Amino acid sequence: KNQVEQSPQSLIILEGKNCTLQCNYTVSPFSNLRWYKQDTGRGPVSLTIMTFSENTKSNGRYTATLDADTKQSSLHITASQLSDSASYICVVRRGGNNNDMRFGAGTRLTVKP
């Protein structure tokens, strides 16, 4: 079972609407959690990074939350735009001086006009 589970797998919304993507993880010990945006045919690009002590972090219309106690994170997109159509990937890094990062399978978001 993947240590990082994302839901939903895919989502279709109308332009201008809000949406929330979920990420549940079992990775331990925890170091940080990143949300990436991956446009079709491109590599992932980092949106936010959250450490253990951070509950909320915003990057423009993107707001990430983290509950380290329940091991859950969410990415909220406000006033969606057509350019938000992409896959959103949750990545959790294990604590320690290692290269161990666990990737979720992603949520495919489609924004329609």
Place this chain on the structure above:
Amino acid sequence: NAGVTQTPKFQVLKTGQSMTLQCAQDMNHEYMSWYRQDPGMGLRLIHYSVGAGITDQGEVPNGYNVSRSTTEDFPLRLLSAAPSQTSVYFCASRQTIRNEQYFGPGTRLTVT
């Protein structure tokens, strides 16, 4: 800066053929990694390097070789391609293990 570049963008191989996927970065990053991305799965680490001359295996290293003779370049070699290696391959780099990772545009490989 060009960031992380990968070549080729697309490649079709026959089973048993070998090839090298190229990756280069111009940010003087110490850490470089190769991942594969398959439908319905998260990116999986193949090999990584913490500096020139140092490489290590990731989660799915079988069938792949890497070397790191310079800070800039980190090629991935497929020794004898198999259909199971059909995937999209991403190279990434970062300054230290805790910094943001920058990904290349990917190479889509099909093995028939």
